[in-house]
Amino acid sequence: MTTTTSRRHTVVDSPYGALTLVATDGVLSGLYMTDQRHRPAEETFGDRDETLFDEAIHQLEAYFARELTEFDLTMHFVGTPFQRSVWDRLRQIPYGETRTYGELAEELGNRGASRAVGLANGKNPIGIIVPCHRVIGSSGSLVGYGGGLDRKQRLLAFERGERDDALFPAFAANVPTAAR
Template sequence: MTTAPTTTRQHTVVDSPYGPLTLVATEGVLSGLYMTGQRHRPPEETFGVPDPRPFGETTRQLDAYFAGELTEFDLPLRLEGTPFQRGVWAELVRIPFGETRSYGELAEYLGKPGASRAVGLANGRNPVGIIVPCHRVVGASGSLTGYGGGLDRKQRLLAFERGTESETPALF
């Protein structure tokens, strides 16, 4: 009798200006960053054992980002999803710090101009928020449409990246 190989998963929780962030690693590589109350957040029991060891560099880069010292993350990621979702997530990391793109623009970049809704669905399933900056995607008119971490967090993250966070009330 053969048994299926087991996948090693670990997690830890770190503080941020936007509330606690749960970091998840699969085989030692970052595979999840989830906010409290996040839509599509997997059940806690899937996060693996508590262990902060795989997250040293992730935590260092997040701290630098929140301090305004880092505008682009450089971390290995293990993003599990469909080929289309992974294509959307690859486009997200190309959106520069402090800028936004519309769902329609992302669909165009992917060569699927009629797929803005599908882009929105894939964006909402992004397993590594902030680092894969799904908060930088807005509606065609520039409106803040949808965000798994809540529109209030999306607004604060965008204001932080634009240097106007003091104009946005703190909600956490």
């Protein structure tokens, strides 16, 4: 007996460029940025379907409006058990905070696994929602972001509450005054 997997996708605008949301069998399985390292080929995303992503889009809009700091979405991860454990740890890093690769390795019970944590972090299939941008180098430097270091810097600055309406012109008008 063979199992058929259904994949669908949509593309939404964000302050960080277009985001491609992918669902596998109706469950969010990918969020990819333009020019992202480890981004799967477009033909693997399936047909375009706007109907599957209402809640993910709603939560992303709330995040960009600074009304949401923790996503609550059902997600489908495809990866090794180690990768999935890293991605689970990423989801536990609080909004506006960072961890080093070494700290994550230690939290996973293997101090020497910081390089492996970095590789798993870089292959995170659900960027922003699974906040791999919150992981930094041991010196505090911004290293290793599949979406590009500029995006990583902007995401971290955004979560720290810094504003730059030039970077977010379409969204700045929608941010509540209290968040400005």
